[in-house]
Amino acid sequence: MISSATKLGAMALLASVLFSGNAHAACKPVIYGSGSGANAGAATNKGIQNWRVHALSAYGAGFDNWLKAQSRGRRCVKSGNLTHCRVWGRPCN
Numbered sequence: 001m002i003s004s005a006t007k008l009g010a011m012a013l014l015a016s017v018l019f020s021g022n023a024h025a026a027c028k029p030v031i032y033g034s035g036s037g038a039n040a041g042a043a044t045n046k047g048i049q050n051w052r053v054h055a056l057s058a059y060g061a062g063f064d065n066w067l068k069a070q071s072r073g074r075r076c077v078k079s080g081n082l083t084h085c086r087v088w089g090r091p092c093n
Contacts, residue, residue, distance in 0.1 A: 027070050027092040028063060031055045036084045040076045043085035047074070055091040063091035 031054045035046025048066050056064040066072070069089030076085040 025068070025070075025092045027090045028055075028059050030071065030088050030090050031058060032086060032088045034084065034086045036082050038082070040083050040085060043076060043083040044074055044087060047085045047087040051087050051089065059091055062093040065091075065093075068092045 031051055033047045033049070033051025033054055035043050035048075035050055037043035037046055051069075052064040052066060055069075066089065069091055072087070072089035074085055074087045076083050078084075
């Protein structure tokens with residue numbers, strides 16, 4: 001016979017899987033975007049916009065949300081008066 005504590009633990013585990021925000025998230029391979037601007041913030045924003053265009057083109061609507069992407073990253077380099085940034089992330093729906 002299964003104890004009440006075991007049943008309760010199994011139900012809690014099942015509920016955490018069913019109701020977690022990313023339980024059914026499907027993530028795709030990494031997409032890259034790039035942008036340039038007067039500072040890292042502006043260049044990053046342009047890079048994210050570029051990433052969204054690439055993600056939408058590659059995987060369709062629902063995969064272009066930067067905030068849902070996993071394994072996100074950014075690398076910026078200043079060159080003269082401009083900053084160039086490359087961003088990356090795995091698009092998830």
